[in-house]
Amino acid sequence: MVILTPGKWRQSIHICRQQIHDTSVKATMNLQETIAKALLLPFSLIYGLGVNLRNFFYQTKMLKSVTFDVPVISVGNLSVGGAGKTPHIEYLIELLQPYINVATLSRGYKRKTKGFLLVNTTHTAEEVGDEPLQYKRKYPDVFVTVSENRALGIPRLMMMNADTQVILLDDAFQHRAVTPGLNILLTEYSRLYTDDFLLPVGRLREWPSAAGRADIIIVTKCPSLISTEDREKVRSRIHPEKHQHLFFTYYDYPRKPYNIFDSRYAIELNEKLDVLMVSGIARADYLVDWLNTKVNSVRLLEYADHHFFSASDIGHIEKVFNSIESDNKVIITTEKDAVRFQLHFDYISRQKIPVYALPAKVSFHFNEADSFNDHIKHFLMEFRA
Numbered sequence: 001m002v003i004l005t006p007g008k009w010r011q012s013i014h015i016c017r018q019q020i021h022d023t024s025v026k027a028t029m030n031l032q033e034t035i036a037k038a039l040l041l042p043f044s045l046i047y048g049l050g051v052n053l054r055n056f057f058y059q060t061k062m063l064k065s066v067t068f069d070v071p072v073i074s075v076g077n078l079s080v081g082g083a084g085k086t087p088h089i090e091y092l093i094e095l096l097q098p099y100i101n102v103a104t105l106s107r108g109y110k111r112k113t114k115g116f117l118l119v120n121t122t123h124t125a126e127e128v129g130d131e132p133l134q135y136k137r138k139y140p141d142v143f144v145t146v147s148e149n150r151a152l153g154i155p156r157l158m159m160m161n162a163d164t165q166v167i168l169l170d171d172a173f174q175h176r177a178v179t180p181g182l183n184i185l186l187t188e189y190s191r192l193y194t195d196d197f198l199l200p201v202g203r204l205r206e207w208p209s210a211a212g213r214a215d216i217i218i219v220t221k222c223p224s225l226i227s228t229e230d231r232e233k234v235r236s237r238i239h240p241e242k243h244q245h246l247f248f249t250y251y252d253y254p255r256k257p258y259n260i261f262d263s264r265y266a267i268e269l270n271e272k273l274d275v276l277m278v279s280g281i282a283r284a285d286y287l288v289d290w291l292n293t294k295v296n297s298v299r300l301l302e303y304a305d306h307h308f309f310s311a312s313d314i315g316h317i318e319k320v321f322n323s324i325e326s327d328n329k330v331i332i333t334t335e336k337d338a339v340r341f342q343l344h345f346d347y348i349s350r351q352k353i354p355v356y357a358l359p360a361k362v363s364f365h366f367n368e369a370d371s372f373n374d375h376i377k378h379f380l381m382e383f384r385a
Contacts, residue, residue: 037201044198051198051206058176065179066151069385070158071166073376074180076173078193078210079203081305082282083186084220084362085171086131086336087251091362092168093139095373100380101143101163105153106132106170108146110306116156119144125339130306131170133339151177166380173213174205182379185214187238189222189248194237214244216375221286222250222365231366247372248365253290257330257356260338261345267330267356269294274326278317278333278355280307280340287358291332299324307340314344318353331355 057063073092077083089104096102108117108129119128119136128146136144143161147153150172158164172178173185187193193211196202211217217240231248240246256266267273273295277288280303291298301320303313321331331354333341338357341348348355364372 040201044201047200048198048207054176055206055210063176065176067179067181068154068158068167070154070164071182071380071383072154072169072178072180073166073182073184073379074169074172074175074178075184075186076169076171076175077186078173078206078208079187079191079196080199080205080282082191083188084249084251085186086134087360087362088184088186088218088220088249089131089135089168089170090138092376093135093142095376096166096380097139097142100165101161102139102166102168103143103145103157103161103164104132104135104168104170105145105147105150105157105172107148107150108132109171110308111146114148116145116147116153118160119146124343126308126343130336130339134335137339138335149177150175154178173210181383182216182376183214184216184218185211186218186220187211189219189226189234192219192234192237194239211238212241216245216247216372219246219248220250222248224250224252226365228366245372245375247368249362250365251286251290251360252363253358254361255359257332257358260333260341260355260357261349272296272328274324274329275299276301276317276321276324276329276331278331278337279303280309280337281305281334284334287334287360291358296326296328309340309344311344311347314347318351321353329354332358335359 054063058065075085075088075092077085093102106129109131111129112126113128117128119132121137121140123133125133132144132146135142143157143164145153145157147156150169154167157167169178169180172180173183193204193208196204198204198207217238219234226248235246238246256268259265274297275291275295277284277291277298277300279300282305284300284302288298288300301317317331321329333355335357341355363369
């Protein structure tokens with residue numbers, strides 16, 4: 001028989017009250033979310049009707065989709081942001097660049113310029129977009145371009161670099177004006193497109209059935225360890241068609257974080273290090289979870305995807321960093337964020353704020369990297385103009 005003292009009774013009552021409060025708050029939030037989705041549903045259906053009409057026009061050839069006499073590989077997703085397109089484009093660059101001339105074409109999201117541009121290492125993220133600039137600085141020999149209109153951008157690219165042997169289209173799954181030779185669709189492990197809904201209720205830019213256009217589907221941002229049973233559960237939810245190949249990838253971080261202004265200087269992650277993680281990418285939880293296994297503490301400071309840091313932002317980041325009571329602390333960000341941090345090179349250097357970028361690398365589960373690589377190589381070898 002357990003006898004509770006008055007102190008234990010009070011503690012138990014407090015815990016019960018807290019649990020009831022938390023449950024009530026959660027129920028209220030769920031109800032509010034349900035009501036919001038119900039109110040937004042008509043807008044999603046109208047949006048979906050517009051998407052259906054556009055796709056119908058392409059299917060009936062009322063709208064023309066062009067093909068090119070150069071291999072074109074598209075990497076995209078059905079949802080808005082966060083599926084991991086940039087690391088997968090980099091995987092393809094590293095796979096192909098040693099053997100053939102690779103070019104990339106992106107729209108240059110959130111850039112302040114217009115039209116077709118050839119990206120060089122002296123550009124800023126504001127001029128060409130953060131992802132294209134990241135590609136160019138990491139792979140200087142790759143022909144990196146931006147254009148809002150891919151159908152017009154590809155001919156311009158080929159005119160400037162006729163030796164191009166493959167073009168990687170970044171975030172072009174919905175860009176029906178170009179028919180790629182190989183269509184790669186990405187979907188997050190924790191946010192499969194099959195469990196989502198159209199904007200604005202959900203995050204989808206097209207109905208899930210649009211996935212039928214994909215030749216390869218990659219489930220991204222998987223846990224570092226997943227079982228074959230987990231794989232089959234995901235496979236059954238996606239239910240790929242006979243012509244589609246399904247792969248599972250996760251992020252690895254084999255390289256040390258390096259100083260964003262001088263990559264020769266890197267740091268070792270260790271259990272005594274305190275980190276301020278600054279993120280302007282969609283959903284940084286995957287990286288934060290990984291960092292938490294390597295360092296003493298992680299504090300996350302999040303901004304919107306592709307956010308251009310203002311002088312005020314940099315001042316706030318510095319203030320938060322200085323408030324961390326530690327003699328062993330750094331700021332860590334992603335490589336994509338790093339190119340936007342570089343707009344404030346003078347101030348960060350003058351204040352000696354230690355900002356380091358952590359490179360992400362794509363790895364394949366179930367030893368299927370060779371199989372994926374073979375699919376890419378087979379497409380290129382069998383390509384006929």
